[in-house]
Structures are given as C-alpha cells and as structure tokens.
Amino acid sequence: MPHRHPRLKVLFAGVITVLSSHPLPAQPPATRTSPTVDTYHGVDVVDNYRWLEDWNDAEVKRWSEDQNAHAREYLDGLPGVDAIRKRVTEIMTAQHDSYSGVRFAAGRYFAMKSQPPKEQPFLISFDSLGDLDNARVLFDPNVVDTEGTTSVDWFEPSPDGSLVAISLSSGGSEVGDVSVFDCNSGEKVFETVPRVNSGTAGGDLAWAPDGKGFYYTRHPRPGERAEVDLNFYQQLYFHQLGTDSADDRFELGTDFPRIAEIEVEVHHQTGRVLCNVQNGDGGEFAHYVRRADGRWMQFSRFGDKLVQATFEPSGDILAITREDAPRGKIVRISTLTTKGALIEPLIPESEDTIVTSFYRAPPSLVATEDRIYVTYQLGGPSEIRVFDRDRNALAKPKQLPISSVGGLEPLSGDDILFYNSSYVDPTLWFHYDASDETTIKTPLSSESPVDMSDVRVTRQFAVSKDGTKVPVNIMRPASAEGPGPLVLYGYGGYGINLTPRFNASNKVLLENGVTYVVANLRGGGEYGEAWHLDGNLTNKQNVFDDFYAAARFLIDNGYTTSDQLAIMGGSNGGLLMGATLTQHPDLAKAVVSSVGIYDMLRVELSPNGSFNIPEFGTVQNPDHFKAMRAYSPFHNVTDGTNYPAVIFFTGANDPRVDPMQSRKMTARLQAASTSGLPVLLRTSANAGHGGDSGLSQKIEQVVDTCAFLFHHLGVTVQQPPSTDPADRS
Template structure:
C-alpha cells in the first residue's frame, strides 16, 4: 500500500468528526535565525527553552490548564481511573534487581499503594513471609519524591550501599546500611550518580570500602560541567569522603559513562568506559599491585569484559563480527598475546550489558551467555572450549537474562514473556534443575485468552522488520479493531518481551497491541543498530511506518483506528513518523521525547547523544538531522493527528523544552481541529523515580485520550 496515502479521506474525516475545543494558550513567535553550513534555519520558539524565565513557566502552566480542561472532560475517565488504579495498586508484590551475597538474598520490592520501590532482604529464595525491609524511601521521604536508583551489597552481605535521588532528577548520593540492623552508617558519598552519565559502585574484595564513580563537587567545575567528567575513586569505610582516593579517569572524555567490577578472588578491577551513548567502549584493568593498564580503546569494538574463575578474562567483541564473538585471554597475557575465540559469530546476537544487566557469566567449567533473537532473548551454556551444554529451562518467546551467581554454584537469571510475569529463576548446573524463586511478579490480571503472534513488515528498502502482536483470541481481521503500536529504535536497545498488566485494559476493549523491533535497536546486532543511527536514522522511521502499514494491510486495524505511542528516543520516533506519515495514524502519544534535533546537543545530556544522532557541526550529519527533525518538518496548513505530549519538569535526560517547542509549533500549524496537548509533571523526570500516584494519573490521561480519539467506549471493567 502507499504509506503516504493509506486512507485518502483521513484528513477530511478528522476535520469533520472531531469536536471543537477551546483554543490553546497563545504562543508568541520570536524568530531567531541560525546559519549552519550556509543554511539558514529560523527558530520561532527559542524563548521557550529557558525554564528560569517566568514567562516560560506561566506558559507551561497555561498549557497544563488547557490540557486538563480537555483531559478531565473526556468520557469514561473515571471508569479508566478505577481500572488503572485497581491494577497498579493491586496487593501483588513485584520484585526485581535480585542479588545474593553472604547468605542473604537482596531485592527491590514494589508494593502498592506505597509510592516507591524499597530494598528488602531474605534468608532464602523461597522466602514466603521471611522478607525484611532494609531501606524504605517511603519512610525516609513521606512525600514519595525520594527513590532508590540502585544498590550494591558487599561481598559478605553484611553491608549494602544504596544510591538515592529526589524528584526524578537521578542525581544520587550513596548511603551505607548494615544488613542485620538496617542502621545507616556515617559514610555518605555525594554525586555518585547523575541522570546524564549514570553511576556505579563495586566493593573492594575485603569489603573495607568501595570503588565508585565520582562526579564534580562544589566548585570543581563550571555549572555546565557538573554532570560530566566522571572519574573513579575509592572510599574507605569510616573516613571522610573528602579523603577518598583517586584511582582513574582524569583522561576520560567529558561524556564518560563508567562501570566498575571487582574480582573478589584477586581484588583486581575492570573499569569499562563508554564514550557517550553510542556504543564505543574502552577497558582498564587494575592489577593486584594497584597498577592500571588499558587493554581496549574506543573504536576497536570491544564491548564487554568479565573476570573468569581461573585468573582470566572473557571479552565480548564485535570486531569483524557484528553479531558478536566471545574471546578469552589470561590476565598475564593482556597486551602481549591475542585472545582466543571461544564462541565465533553466529546467526544470533551475543548481548552486551554495560549497566550490569548480566548477559555474560563465566564459571569454573562453563560459560553462561545471553543471545538476542530479534526481540526475544534466551540463555545458552557452553563449556570453556565453546561446546554447547544443557541450558536452563526458559519460557518460549520470552526475555531471559540478568545472569548472576547464587549459592552453592547455582546461577540466577530472570525471564518473562508478553503474557507471563517476570520472575527470578535458580538453575543448578550439577542437576539441571531450574526452580522459580519467590522473587517474582504475581500479575494482577490474566492473559490466558490472549494470542501472541510475531510477523514481519517490509520496510522501504526491503528490510524485514519484526512486529509482535497481542490480541484477544478470536479477534477478526476486518480492519475495525482499535490498535496501539509502540517502538523505540535507538542506542542498540532491544525491545524484549515483558508482561504489561495495563495491556489488559486495552485487550478488554478489543485492542490489538503491537511492539515493533525496528532498526536502531540491537535485536539483530551491531549492523541493525548502525543502520538506524547517525545519518541512517531515517531507516528507523521508515521501519515503523512499514509496521503501521503492515497491520493495516493485514486487517488488524485501519488508520482511523490506529494509535501510536513511544517515549524518549521513542518520542522522537513518534514526532518523526507523525510529521512524515501523518495519514497513517489517528492519534499520537509521546513521552519525554526529542523533537528539535538541531538543539538537542546543547542540553545537559545532549553531548552524550551525539554519538547516536550526530552533531550539527558535521555538514553531512546536520543535513540528516534537519531532514527528519520533527520540529523543523512541521508544515503550516497540514492536518496533523491529535497528539498528547507528556514531560517531566525534572527530566535530566531530555530537556522538557523539547516538548514545549514541539507543542507550540504544532498548535500554530495544525489544521485538523484536533488537540495538541502538553502535560508537564512537576514531580517527575524521565520516568525513573516517578511516584505511584503520578504514574497512575499519567496512565489514565493516556488511555482516556487514546480511547476518545479512536472512538472506543469505556466499559465498566467488569
């Protein structure tokens, strides 16, 4: 079908059927002209970038009021609030981030109606009522604004370092707690984590202190550099943090993102440094004498390095192997000999896990690895020579990963699917037994009546693009079903199967729900990612449009029944597809998205994104950015679909000005008569740490908006 003209009468239909709304707040145009490589670009809404300007805050408040005047009046809102609240506040515990140390089991627990997840400890994986609360941000901050970013137990399990942030800004300080008593120690290390560079921590082999990522403090750097220039320091327990010892990082790039791993057996360290968010890594080894050696460089395609059990290192590389190969080398041979290939490149993709996702786990006599299969993933096991061994039992068409060690030589991993809840499993290699632990999520809904299919759309250049579809059993493919399709397509991130309980509401109203595995992600390795980044970014939008065309052609839905939704880089996807393929969908929901591609690199987190999107300083990359930048491709007099933009005032990753400028531009240009709404949350950021009550209200607004635009009558939830 012709994607640009899927429904010839769609524009007219919007104009004739949508109700009229009160006009949005007036937005003055104050043109500023920039010249890039001889091309003049006019920015009419530059003034909306300055959040410190009282006029901008007043404008944002007026937009919120306008959005509320429409959202609060939508039919079925109260029924949807009841349904969303029932699911999100169900008395079912949800566990994640499980770790075992020194005989104790640690996990993050989410237990509605508490606003934030909290850290718990138990004596066994089948803990029943044995779980004890260790650190609860709900008690620390009754407002619900404080959240745990991450935690790291000491090797002996007696202490735990916890990184906490406030208001979704992800700027986290580390506090140390005793596992036995929950008592907080005097040790408190500031600015270990930020929303731009992230952060990490690893305990010394003897648990006397920890290595951590240190950001600039006080006046060490100019204000604009405070969330950059990450370095590695060591903190000795019981000493002032001002006395912490510098270890590594003075020569790191400004946009360094750092991961730290300590080998408990030897005390050696591996530090992995990512150059921004583009997937280039450098690796450093600290030997037993405290000397540092760099053993990989940016650009050599060494992604990950992990300690083995025999004084050696396993390396995941994509050098001449876009889907990855696994290498092995003894520590003593680093820099002198070439690593040996244990697992050569195959048809599936070896998964790398920079932020400790647990995709590679070398053991005494076998290696556990995670493979990406184009969306779903699975764990495979090999001996030290690369021969396949029996793997643990795993759900089909699922997401399996998160490898880490359990007690008595067991291996822990997480797995779930689109219809089964994620759970932590314990696998015993000696017996081949796989047991599910009590660290799991008891779904408050059932998906027993749901079909899951995986199909392939054909993109503009002929590339086959997977889309995973969920729908009630017996759904007729007559083009009348309401449909919601999501996607991401960036940074090598793979969208893997997981059960979203809120999909139950959509399915109960006859929706088809789709997840697209488009280029820019990592579903098929490095080539899949590189075909969707920098000057190839347009492939991402063509892929998603092809998926929309596919579900229409197959009769799952039609343009007038189709909604699309995405966040962050997926918000950029929404903006680009909306401006390029406006006839394909009825409405759009975009969370914390990027829309001004010429100015994004100037924001606090923008420098980290240059490796993914490119820079206006490069003529070729500028041309590509301008060609798809959603803000710059909005055209006056075009009937764009209704859109709901959501952003958080404290977002450290995507400047909320992106949503403000895109909203203003669409409101001025759109002729469809449909609303362009901007919803700004004052107590959230990019998503992490958002209180439960606010998450509920966001979901209610999104569902009410989509249901109204697609003409779906809300049932009573019975």
Template sequence: MNRLRTTPALTLALPLLAACSAPASRPLDKPAASPAAATPPPHAAPGAPSGPGRLPYPATAKRPVASEYHGTRVVDDYRWLEDGSSPEVERWVAEQNQLSRAYLDAVPARGAIRARVQEILSATSANHYALDEAGGQIFALKDQPPKQQPFLVVLRSVNDPASARTLVDPEVIDPKGHTAIDWFVPSRDGKKVAVSLSEGGTESGTVRVYDVATGKETGDTVPYANSGTAGGSLAWTGDGKGFYYTRHPRPGERPREDMGFFQQIYFHKLGTPDKDDKYALGTEFPRIAEVELTTSESGKLVLASVQNGDGGEYWHYLLDASGKWTRFADLPDKVIRVVFGADDRLYLLSRKDAPRGKVLRLSPGKLDLARAELVVPESEAVIQDFLPTTGRLYVRDLLGGPSQVRVFDLKGKALGTVPIPQVSSVRQVVRTQGDDMLFRGVSYTEPAAWFAYSARDGKVTKTPLAMTAPVSYADVEVAREACTSKDGTKVPINILRRKGAPLDGTAPALLTGYGGYGTSMAPGFNPLWRLWFDQGGVVAIANLRGGGEFGEAWHRGGNLTKKQNVFDDFAACAQHLIDQRVTSPARLAIRGGSNGGLLMGALLTQHPEMVKAVVSHVGIYDMLRVELTPNGAFNVTEFGTVMDPEQFKALYAYSPYHHVKDGTAYPATLFLTGANDPRVDPWHSRKMAARMQAASSGSAPILLRASGSTGHGAGTPLSEEIEEQADVFAFLFKELGLGAPPAKEDAAPR
C-alpha cells in the same frame, strides 16, 4: 552492580514505553504529576488556524531567531520557550496544563479508567528484581504496591521470600514518595551495602552506606556519585573497608555547563569524610565518559568499563592487586562488556569482526587482546550477556527480540540450552551455588518470575519469587510477523490480540517502538494492556533498526546518518497493520518515549495521515539543538552532531520540530514531560507543542502535560503514575471512540 535501569548508563537508551523492558511490575512509562484542574484560557495563539471544534490554545508569541549551519539558514520561532526558569515560560506551561487538564477531565470514561488503572497497579503482586548474591544472602529491589517506590531487601534464599528484610525504604526517608533508589552495591562479604538515592526524578544520586545486620547507616555519604546523564557506579574492595566510585564535579570545581560531565573514579575509605577521598583514575577520560565499576570474585581486582557517550564504544581498565591501572581494550577493539569469572579471569564480549558478538577470555596477568582465547564464536544469535560459573558459561542471546540461554563448558563446548518459554525474554542471570544459576524470565502474556536452573540435570524450577497479576491474558494470542521497510529490509512486529478476533480493520490498535542505542524491545508483561484488550484492541511492538535485535549491524543501520531507516521501519509496521486489516488509520494510535518520543515526532510529521492519535513521553524533537543540553552531548555518538556537515544534513532532514507544516491536519497528540528530566530537556516538548498548535489546521487536540515534580520516569511515585496512566488511556479512549472499561467483575476471566 545493580541499577534500576535496564541498560548501563545509556541515558536516553531506556525505552519508557510499552513495559517491554520494564524491570518492575509497573508499566515502564513512568508517571508525571497531575496538574490541578482548571478551565482553559480563553485566548488562541496569534495567527493560529481557527475553526469548529478547535481548542482555545494559549497565546504563544513567535520570536524568530535565525541560525546558520553549513550555509543553511534555520529560523526558530519558539526558542524563547527553552528557558524553563522564565516567569513567562512558567505561565505558558501553567496555561497549557490548564487546557490539558480541562480536556482530559472532561472525558466521560476517565473516572472509570482511573479506577481500573488504580485497581490493576495497586493489586499487582510484589516484584523482586536486580538480584545480587553476596555473603550467602540475596539482595534485591522489591516493588510492592501500594508502596510509592521500590525498596531494598535482603533474603536468605529465593525459595524463602518470607525471610525478606527491608534494608532501605525510600518512603521512610521521604514520606512524600519523591526519593528513589538509583542502584545499590553490597560488599563482597554482604556486611555492608552502598545505595545511591536521588530525589524528584533528577537521578542526581548521593551514596549512603548501610550496615546489613542492623539496617542502620554507617555515616558514610558520597554526593555527586550518580547523574541522569553519565549514570554512576561503585565497586567495593575485597575487605569491605572502602570502595571505588564514580565522582562527578563538585560545585566550584568546573564551570556550571560542565557539572554533568567529566566523570572520574575516586576511592572512599569507610569512616572518613568524602572530602578526603582519593583520586584513582579518569583525567584521560572523555568529557562524556560513562563508567561502570566491578569487583572480582576474589576482591583483589577492580574493572572499569568506560563508555564514550551513548554510542556503544568502550575502553576497559583493570586495577591489579598492586594498585596499578592498565588499559587493555580500546575503542577499535569493540569490546562492549567484560565480566569476571569465578577464578578472576576476564570474559569479554567482542564485536570486532563479529557484529553479533563473540566471547573471549583473558588472564588478568596477561592483558594482551591479540592473545585472547576464543571461547564462544559468533553465530546467528546475538550475544547480549553471559555468566561464567565454576565450570559453566551461560550465554544470554537475543533472537530478533525473544531470548535464549545457551550453556557451554569453560572450554567452549556447547552443552545445550536452558528450557524457557517461546517468545519470552530473559532479563538477568545470577550465579548461585556451584554451576547452578537463576534467571528472570517474562513474556507478553505471563508476568516476570525467577527460575532456578540445575546444572546437574538441566531442569528449570519456578521459584516463589514469581509475580502474579490481577489480570489474565489467557484469551490473548501473540503473533510474530514481518513487514517490509522502504529499502526492502524485513522488520519484525509482535502483534497481541484476543483469540478469534476478526481481521476486518475495525480493531483499535496501539503500536509502539524505540529503535536506538542498540536497545532491544524484548517481550515484557504490561497488566494495563488489559484495558485495551477489553475494548477489542490490539497491541503491536516493533523491533526496529537502531535497536540491537539482530546485532551491531542492526543498530548501526539505524543511527547517525542512517536514523531515517528507523522511521521508515516504523511506518512500514503501521502500514502492515493496515494492509493486514488488523486496524485502519482511523483506529490506529502510536505511543513512544524518550528516543521513542523522537520516533513519534518523526512519524506524525512524515505520515500524519497514517494514525489517529499519538502519545509521546519525554521526547526529543529539535535535533539541531539537542546536543547543546547536558545529556544531548552524550547522545552525539548515537545521533550525530550539527558540526559535521553530513550529520547535520541527516539531522535536519528528519528533525520533527523543523518538519511541522502549516495547514496540516495533524492527528490528536498528547506530549508528556517532567520538569526535572535530566535526560531530555522539557523544552523539546514545549517547543513541539507550540509549533504544532500553531500549524495544525484540524480540530484534533494538541496537548501538553507538563509535570513539575518528576523527571524522565525513574523515581516517579506510584500515585503519580496512576494519574498519568489514567490521562493517557482517557486520551486514547476518547480519540479512538472507545467506551468505558468494564468493571472488575465484567473484565476478562482470570
């Protein structure tokens, strides 16, 4: 199973910032459409503060709606902005875009910034990711600017990139560049490949089947197989004549409000219409089920891992050769991942009594967890993933952010570690021949590359599937430091800066973080940071609680009623940069997206004096109504619900929208959102922008950039990404008083 996502069907869990976990060559903050330039409207919001330099914000009516939660009355002035289909809301969004467009286009350096962004993103080399081996071939997604979207290729070998043959090119299907590959799955024999394709950033995927030899479609299509809420998955039968897949409700089968829920498993036989597909499993799944399917090496068994929303809890089912499904792990067992071995035995990552993870093994004929064999016990390292081969077990660990890969024999005897660079990240491990394997490595200063590891001699060789970048970070150093959070917890922060730069508090700094769903901010390469370094800037990445950097205890320390810890950690990281004279509040900007957008909203409402500028992508801000959206229901296991008194109390205590205070001089803020976002409803950004524009007493701009043709980030065309990145850097450069970026010949040496 290969997804464009870096995490399995976690909906909001994809960090859309900083490119710290980007699978592709492009920065992970995906672009939105650039609204047409126009002059700003002449009217300001009724009752909004006015003063010298204040922007003429669009008129925004206040229409109070009161709700009561456990005896607490909450008034919402801007609930009317939740109706994105309303002509009045559409006009309001258009006026906001006009204002933002006029402001950003007036930045003197924007033209030079856009030229540099386009140069970097267009010149970045081909990137191969999501590798999968089937039938003696390598399948991969390939991202190669100036192509608008990644496309699916098949190679004879990782050592022969010239053999790559394009199988599915979304740009051929849709020349406008708005169709994208969600994921692909080759049959075990490599003769067929199933591909989920969606449009306009919706992530609403339809599976099409292709013949690998000819590249032609077989005619098999399965709609409603993927969504931006529950994700999607597929597993072929061993003979390649059909597959099990995740099926969402079809129109008319359930009420409209349930269409993104109740995912089940169906079977499709090749050559038959999808209306004849057979139900296999799922009536007992919860409304917020997210299913991952896998076929065993022999093709005789199928695994279904069912996540209960986004909180990291799973049930696991096995389909045996007789056609019987057996549930062998329940939520209390805390088994978060299951992988087939080469001999069809099951390897399980369990966190029961082991918050940093342990590896167990089961025979498919004896599915009794109480008798599971312990292969790798818990240690100080956090186990993220593992790869069993014929005679080895490779364990991919997390060490607070950076990675390591340990090697064991199948009895659990430690055989050492795979040599990888320090402060780097291993994103994927893939079995090749025998006990050899491939892994994808990346660091903050070196772009991603595929490496081959030889089990015989323990040597690592860089393969030709290695990215090159049009920029060099030879002049950049990485310091991994720790700051102290409000409750005394030590929180790692990674600081990237040019070598020899003085610590005098004058450097412009860009701080980012995420802190949710157990998702870790691992080292990653972002070529656009070159624009920041060329201004003497510093980039800082925080490893906050809520993530998985130190295991499940670290995650649980920042979710549900403990979510405030994440915001305290981030504030401590910002203060650390100030205290260590890396920067100052007047030179500090923060940037985050999705769950990281919530982080931005919390920091700017709790500590508005701490930063100069904020960029928040597709963020969540109204924590009292988020669960009423389709994807918000999946997030209840991570954030909590207003239905629970204690969880409501925690949600209301930090909900950014409800903590905007009138008469506060807020920092310059740019909100970005996409109309087709299936994960975070755009009304969050609309309401937050309106509330802040009405409340802010300062002259710093509060801008909303709302795209009408993109979503949460996945599937955004390269051309639109360039425009968004140009706007973001233009905003930051203006608000922090930076000059135009140097031309290519004047930039840092390569």
C-alpha cells in the same frame, strides 16, 4: 541520552478509553513568536520558539502552567474518565509483590521489592529463596518520603553481605548520593558520598574485597569545574569507610572523554579491578584493569570493538568483541602485560546476537566455576545458552516461548538465578540447578493481577522501504476479528532491544478489543550491531521507514485502519513519534509521545545532549546536519496541515531529555495544525524521565493517556471483571 541499558523507560504499555461526542477543545494558550536565525553550513534555519528553552524565565513557567491548565481542562472533561481511573487504579494497585535486581552475596539475597499501593520499590534481604516471609526491609524510601519522590537508583552489597551501598535520588533527577546501611540492623552507618550517580553519565560502585571501602564513579563537585560541566567528566575514585569523601583516592580518568560513562567490577579473590568506559552512548568502549600492585593497564581502546568485559572466577577476563563478528563472539584474556593482551578465542559468532549490558544492567554474560552463561537476542525475544570450558554447548534452562530473559546472578557452584517474562506472563524468577539441569520456579516470581490466557501472541514481519524485514509482535484479543482499534509502539535506538515484557495494564486495552503491537526497528540491537548502525547517525531515517512499514503492514493486512490506529513512544521513541507524525500526518488518528526529542539541531546543547552525539551526530558535521535537518520533527512541521490528535508528556526535572523539547514542539504544532484536533502538553512538576516516578504519578499518566488516546479511536468501555476478590465472593 534518552535511554540506556537497563533504563529503557517504556512508560505506556496499553490502556483504555471511551466512545463519546466530546466537543472540540478550547483554543490553546497563545504562544508568542520571536524569530531567531541560525546558520549551519550556509543554511539559514529559523526558530520562532527559542525563548521557550529557558526554564528560568518566568514567562516560560507561566506558559507551561497555562498549557497544563489547558490540558487538564480537556482531559478532565472527557467522558468516562472516572471509570477509566477506577479500572487503571484497580489493576496497578492490585496486591501483588514483584521483585527486581536480585543479588546474592555470602549466602544472603538482596532485591528491590514492589508492593502496590506503595509509591516506590524498597530494598529487602533474605537468607533463602524459599523464605520470603522472613525478609528484612533494609531501606524503604516510602518511609522517608511519603510523597513518593525519593527513589533507589541502585544498590550494591558488600562481599560478606554485612553492608549495602545505596544510591538515592529525588524528584526524578537521578542525581544520586550513596549511603551505606548495616544489613543486620537496617541502620545507616558511615558517611554519605555525594554525586556518585547522575541522569547523564549514570554511576557505579564496587566494593573492595575486605568490605572496608569501595571504588565508585565521582562527578565533579561544585567549585571543581564550571556549573555546565558538573554532570560530565566522570572519573573513578576509591572511598575508605569512616573517612571524609573529600580525601578519597583518585584512581582513573584524567584522560577520559568529557562524556565518559564508567562501570567498575572487583575480583574479590585477587583484588584486581576492572573498569569499562563508554564514550557517550554510541557503543564504543575502552577497558582498563588495576593490578594488585595498584597499577592500571589499558587493554582496549575506543573503536577496538571490544564491547564488554567481566571477571571469571579464576581472575581471567571474559570479553565480548565484535571484531570480525558483528553479532558478537566471546574471548578470554588471560595475560595482560605492558606489551599487550593474550586473547584466546572461546565462543564463536553464531546466527543470533550476543546481548551486551551496561549502565548497571544485570549482566548478560556470567562465568561460574565450570560454565559460561550467555544471553542471546533472537530479533526481539531472548534466551540463555550454556557452555562448558571446552566451548561445548550444554543443556539450557527451560524458558517461556516468545519471551525475554535477564537478571543473571551466579549462586553457589555453577547454579544461577534468572528471570523470564513474556507479553502475557509476569516476571518469573528461576533457579537453574546445574547439577541435574533443572529449572526451578522460585517464590520471587510475580503473580499477575489479570488473566491473559485469552490473548494470542504472534510474530509477523513487515517489509521496510529498502526491503528490510521488520519484526512485528502482535498481542490480539482472542475475540478480535477484522480491522479494529490498535496501538503500535516503537523505539529504535542506542542498540537497545525491545524484548517481550509483561504489563498488567495492557489488559485494559485487550479486554476492550484493542490490539497492542510492538515493532522491533533498526537502531536497536535485535539483530546485532549492523542492525543498530543501520538506524543511527546518517541512517536514522531507516528507523522511521521501518515504523511506517509496520503501520502499513497492520493496515494492509486487516488488523486496523488509519482512523483506528494510535502510535506511541517515549524518549528516543518520542523522536520516532515526532518524525512519523510530520512525515505521515495522515497515518494515525492519535499520537502519545513522552519525554521526546524534537529539535535535533539544538539537542546537543542540553547537558545530556553531548552523550547523544555518538548516536545522533552533531550539527558541526555537515553530513550529520543534513540528515538531522531532514527528519528533525520541530523543523518539519508544516503550516496548514491536518495533524492527528497529539499529547506530549514531559517531566520538569528530566535529566535525559530537556523538557524544552516538548514545549517547543507543542507550540509549533498548535500553531500549524488545521485539523481541529487537540495538541496537548502535560508537564509533571516533580518528575524526571519517568522510571523513578511514584506509583500514583504513573497511574495518573496512564489514566490521561487512556482517556485521551482511546477517545479518538472510538472505543466503548466494557465492564470488565473485577480484580478485587471481595467483589467476586
């Protein structure tokens, strides 16, 4: 899939450019055509660029290298690029620590720490929220790989906090092997378990109560299945430390679908195991529990609308269901027998949507001894609400306005840890003390390298083609007046919520008078499952209509003009960019599209494409084919059209969206466009979908984006105040 919880990879949040008279680009490298005709349900479809799909073909690699050289010649020649690189580097490498994925086990804390200019985050542990100075580094990928291409996919501490299991992958592949480290010595101990994580089905792990082994997701190993199936057929196994993983015990999954995605949880007091299984990326789940005697019982099936389950401290199961409640309600499952489950209503559906989490996302639902913490989605922003065991609403933690919350981590008693962020506030970590209902900022909170106090944040609503109101979140410099340069970002898919988040590089945009806007489109989950379903499968066109409506709202209300508008998106948002520029080629002046999907008729043939079928559909279904053919960007490029300036980014090792998508779309647009504006393709050789990229890779991508995108918006770079304290002394 392009994006899943929590791996929503928003690659670009804002950057800068210059006003210049840069000459028109040289002609792009020649691309030969070789027509191939496919017939779907009686409809012939011609593809002139099928040959670009085969990355093992030397001609395709030469073509890609030539495109990279063409892009580099153009981008490096843009005036002001050195100044842009200096400013972007200054912000993105500014000395400021940030923390993510905070966990608590047996009195010990664990977290991923980002510390620019280090390339990758690294894993630390510490004994007190107030004593980060004495934190211990457990694993630093920057030490084992100075190129910054090795990354931590995720980690899981043992129940007693003495060991930690870490999934490691390289080159953006997300193919993760699990190693175990001793939390006192920091040394690797025991054997490595291979192929636990993949870029398609993901991966998970949960320790047994005694810490002597763990349940984990196992992908087929070479020789067990055909090569094309090695990233499918995920199953659940148990590994005993100190043994050969080839002898691991099979637990569950013989009858799971080919595109199963597994999440596992262990109740440490009883030893019961909970297994949540998603059927691809469409949001349908089945749930199983392993009793203490080793027998597995299924208590929900795909299509039952039970979408999330977790253990309570007592060992009962809390679940989020959408049965007769499209925005979600919470139930308790206290008895499981072969005859079924006893389901007790707990927290009813409200006007706002209960957030669900999957794919090793921090939980959105947490039960402590006497309280239940629930994350709610408010159409983009989110908040935490608190309930007691009698379903009564209690005082909730203090939270920032127009912000997002997450990272719920239970501490001792009824206390929790959570993060809070907004468009103008960096990630702040808070300890909520339930005894006196106080919200305490912790030293885990990030310090911003830039000042956002002069930015106005407002929420407006555009009206889509069918009358649906679409939230538009506007970050506007306080000095901005009248129409001006503006960047509009969108996604709209997989039920994923675009929540307010801080990105320091947005300051470069804002300090140069550029407005930055995020639209909450259908296809996401901001208003519940109905909002999602209104933007998937045969309803996907609604997403593109919503985005167009947001752009028209910004133009019609004097924020910008078509000549000053840029649109931007990645992955599923790259599909949005492709559909928007082919359906409305005169809407925007420039487009940045990253790791996107463009050939909707061939996407399901790529390894991760099968996981996308529940979201997009399949060409085997005539109704799905008709809908996909109608909006598929690659098939709707029209010769002789004045298309805007476009830059495509992709990673050669992307496991989620096959880079051939970007190659084919680039070739088709280069052949069709008559505007004289550039259509560029930039392929990163040792990168994937973007989230695991090293810091230097991210900086260069932002620099290229800035120099390209804002050149076409006509923005003159201002001299900003330095973020280096030495320069201000």
